Amino acid sequence: MAVTQRAVPSWPKRLWGLIADMVVARGHKQDGPRLLVLACGALAKEIVALRKQLGERAANMELQCLPADFHNRPHKIAPAIDLILTERRVDFDHVLVGYGECGTGGELDKVLAKHHAERLPFAHCYEFFAGSPLFNQITEEEIGSFYLTDYLVRHFDRLVMGGLGLDRHPELRDLYFANYRRVVYLAQTRDIGLEAQAATAADKLGLAFDYRYVGYGELKSAIAAAAAEIDHEERYYVRN
Amino acid sequence: MSLDDEVILRDLNDDDLVEQMKDDLYDGLADEVKEGTQILLERGWDANQVLSDALVEGMRIVGVDFRDGILFVPEVLQCAHAMKGGMALLRPILASSENTSKIGKYVIGTVKGDIHDIGKNLVGMMLEGAGFEVIDIGINNPVENYLEAIDKHEPNVLGMSALLTTTMPYMGVVIEEFDKRGILKELPVMVGGAPLNQEFADAINATSYGRDAARSAELAKALVGVNR
Numbered sequence: 001m002a003v004t005q006r007a008v009p010s011w012p013k014r015l016w017g018l019i020a021d022m023v024v025a026r027g028h029k030q031d032g033p034r035l036l037v038l039a040c041g042a043l044a045k046e047i048v049a050l051r052k053q054l055g056e057r058a059a060n061m062e063l064q065c066l067p068a069d070f071h072n073r074p075h076k077i078a079p080a081i082d083l084i085l086t087e088r089r090v091d092f093d094h095v096l097v098g099y100g101e102c103g104t105g106g107e108l109d110k111v112l113a114k115h116h117a118e119r120l121p122f123a124h125c126y127e128f129f130a131g132s133p134l135f136n137q138i139t140e141e142e143i144g145s146f147y148l149t150d151y152l153v154r155h156f157d158r159l160v161m162g163g164l165g166l167d168r169h170p171e172l173r174d175l176y177f178a179n180y181r182r183v184v185y186l187a188q189t190r191d192i193g194l195e196a197q198a199a200t201a202a203d204k205l206g207l208a209f210d211y212r213y214v215g216y217g218e219l220k221s222a223i224a225a226a227a228a229e230i231d232h233e234e235r236y237y238v239r240n
Numbered sequence: 241m242s243l244d245d246e247v248i249l250r251d252l253n254d255d256d257l258v259e260q261m262k263d264d265l266y267d268g269l270a271d272e273v274k275e276g277t278q279i280l281l282e283r284g285w286d287a288n289q290v291l292s293d294a295l296v297e298g299m300r301i302v303g304v305d306f307r308d309g310i311l312f313v314p315e316v317l318q319c320a321h322a323m324k325g326g327m328a329l330l331r332p333i334l335a336s337s338e339n340t341s342k343i344g345k346y347v348i349g350t351v352k353g354d355i356h357d358i359g360k361n362l363v364g365m366m367l368e369g370a371g372f373e374v375i376d377i378g379i380n381n382p383v384e385n386y387l388e389a390i391d392k393h394e395p396n397v398l399g400m401s402a403l404l405t406t407t408m409p410y411m412g413v414v415i416e417e418f419d420k421r422g423i424l425k426e427l428p429v430m431v432g433g434a435p436l437n438q439e440f441a442d443a444i445n446a447t448s449y450g451r452d453a454a455r456s457a458e459l460a461k462a463l464v465g466v467n468r
Contacts, residue, residue, distance in 0.1 A: 074435070103405050105435040123406045143380060144355050165314025172317050179355035179379055 033233040034091065035061045035226055038084060038117075039098025040077075041068035042151040043125065046188055046216055047098060050223045058227045062092070068151065072163045074103035078111045085115040093233065096226040098219070100124040120222050125149060128218040129186050138212070144181035146207060148198055150188040156201045173206065182208035188216055249276050254283065258294045261326075265298035266305075268318025273298075274325035287333040288371075295326045296369035296457075303366075303454035313358070320362055327365070342373040344396035344464040347389045349377035351410045356403035359433060363399065363450065366457040372397075383414045390423065396464045399456070402433040412444035419445065428463045432456055 035058075039047055044065045051058045064084065070076050081097060089095060095117035099108060102124050112119055122128040126147040127135045138145055152159060161167045164176055183202035187194065195211055202209035249272065252260055261276035273295070280290045302319045305311040311319075346367050350360050357379050364374045375393050377385055386398065402408040411431050418424040428447035431440075441449035447463065450456025 101405050103435050105405055105408075105437060105440065123404075139353075143353070165312065165317075169314050169318060172314060175317055175358065179357065 032060055033093040033230050035094045035096065035230045036088065036092040037061060037063045037096050037098055037223065037226070038081060039063065039065050040070065040102070040125070041065040042071060042149070043098050043219065044068075045151065046219060047223060050216060050220055054224065054227050057231045058223075060230055061227055064088075068155070069159070069163075071102075071159060074105075075107075077102060078104050078107035081108065082111040082114070085111070085117060089115045089117070094226060094230060096120075096222065098222075100128055120218065122218065125219075126186055128222075129188065129216065130212070130214045131217050134212075134214065138184055142181050144179050145184045145210075146177070146180045146182070146205065148183060148185045148201060150191070150194055153185065153194050153198045153201060156197070156204075160201070161204065177205050177207065180205070180207055182210050184210045184212060187211065187213045249279055254280070254285075261294040262298035262301060265295065265319055265322045265326075266302055268315065268322050270322040270325040273322040274329060277326035277329045281329065281333070287330045290326070291330050291334070291369050295323050295330075296366065299323055299366060299369070300454040303452045307452050316362070317358065320365060323365060323369075327368070343371040343461065344373070345375060345393055346372040346397045346399060346460060347375045347377060347386070347393055347395040348399040348401070349381040349385065349389070350379040350401045350403075351407050351414065352380055352382045353410060354402050354404055354407035355379045356433075357401070359403065359453070360399075360401040362453040363401070363432060363456045366453040367460055370457040370461055372457075372460060383417045386414055387417070387421075390427065395427065397428050397430060397460050399430040399432065399450070399460075401431075402436070405435045408433060408435055408440065409444075411446065415444050415446060430456060430459060430463075 037047060044063070047063055051061055051063065054061075066077065066080050066084075070080070077099060081099075085095065095115065097108075097112060097117055097119040099119050100122040101108065101119075108119065120128050122132065126149070129149060130138065148156070157167070164172070166173055166176070183198065183205060185195065185198035185202075187198075190213060198211065199209045247260060249257060249260060257276055257279060261273055261280075264272040264276065276294065277290055280294065281287065299319065302311060302316055306313075306316050348360055348364055348367070350357050360376070360379075364376050367374050375389060375395065377389050386400075389395070390398065400411045400414060402411060415424065415429055418427065418429065424445070430448050430450050431444070431446040432450035432452075436449060438449050438451075448459045450459055
């Protein structure tokens with residue numbers, strides 16, 4: 001599907017420059033209902049994999065990602081989503097926002113209501129990967145659990161060590177993590193290399209390590225449901 | 241003076257030393273802040289004045305730059321560490337000083353389900369610097385803990401902290417319980433934490449919202465009728 005080129009909005013140009021080119025995968029059909037999945041960059045690899053699994057049923061799904069660094073700057077999420085949907089909402093029949101509430105303090109939901117878009121109905125990616133019952137169980141077992149996903153394991157040094165300044169000030173580790181007891185790695189894929197990296201990450205933080213394979217969890221269901229809805233509408237669209 | 245010239249703190253007059261201490265605190269230089277504190281005390285400065293003019297004022301500047309996105313959490317923690325160095329020298333003097341009366345008691349704690357306390361600890365430090373007796377009840381506090389602390393300490397202000405959007409609604413639960421028990425009429429309740437804003441504080445009927453540590457201390461002083 002061709003994306004209409006639009007004028008770059010005058011504000012905020014820096015933000016627009018950062019996110020405008022982050023279309024990870026485009027739908028390839030020229031007609032029919034269209035779905036935009038607008039997601040955290042930390043989910044890009046997983047959503048691309050799910051899209052591939054869906055095959056033709058996801059032919060009209062476009063994936064655009066926001067910088068995964070927003071994980072550490074949640075106040076940037078809602079304005080960025082607002083900016084993109086203001087420009088692009090009109091091009092799509094459905095929009096699924098691949099975020100949980102993600103620490104936006106209700107701001108993301110206000111933006112989504114304005115643009116008639118939906119997000120994953122969970123607090124954060126840890127919850128939708130694990131599923132609420134398991135996530136709650138893990139938290140109840142040990143409230144001092146620090147969560148990692150495949151993405152966070154891959155980018156641990158940049159996002160966690162660098163993001164918290166522990167690369168520059170390692171002495172701050174115990175200040176940040178004094179109340180944590182363990183790292184819980186919620187794995188999306190069975191990858192012994194990543195598991196070893198996650199164990200090393202736990203060691204760096206001075207915490208115990210717990211591995212749980214959870215797969216794509218509710219993210220898979222949400223992507224499949226959105227694709228099915230579009231697929232259903234397309235059949236109706238073709239018939240009529 | 242070249243950049244390589246070392247500043248000898250003892251050679252500075254009082255005004256320059258205080259300015260240098262604020263710079264050192266901003267740069268997270270704990271040993272230098274501690275040394276500056278010691279020098280001012282040796283020169284006969286009142287411990288309260290050292291605290292307010294050098295340490296608290298230094299942290300206030302840090303707070304402003306944090307709010308404006310110039311400093312980030314790691315740098316702020318370095319600054320806080322530096323302030324603690326000076327506070328360690330001042331605390332015993334302040335505790336034993338006969339002419340030092342606390343301006344009020346402040347109970348502070350992180351809400352149930354939340355184990356994050358960095359922001360809360362910074363607020364506690366600034367409150368202490370502002371002259372409050374701070375009773376820190378720690379993390380993961382259900383409403384019962386706040387009630388127990390109120391009974392035991394009879395505070396002038398109570399503060400709740402949360403870092404997570406999943407735990408901040410619990411502040412509303414606590415305030416509702418205070419309201420049911422008639423506590424809210426007598427006790428101002430402040431809330432703070434990264435995901436909060438004034439709108440949320442208003443929605444849960446909090447007395448005030450502390451957007452950062454320095455502002456929280458100012459608001460707390462206003463709540464107990466102290467403006468200095």
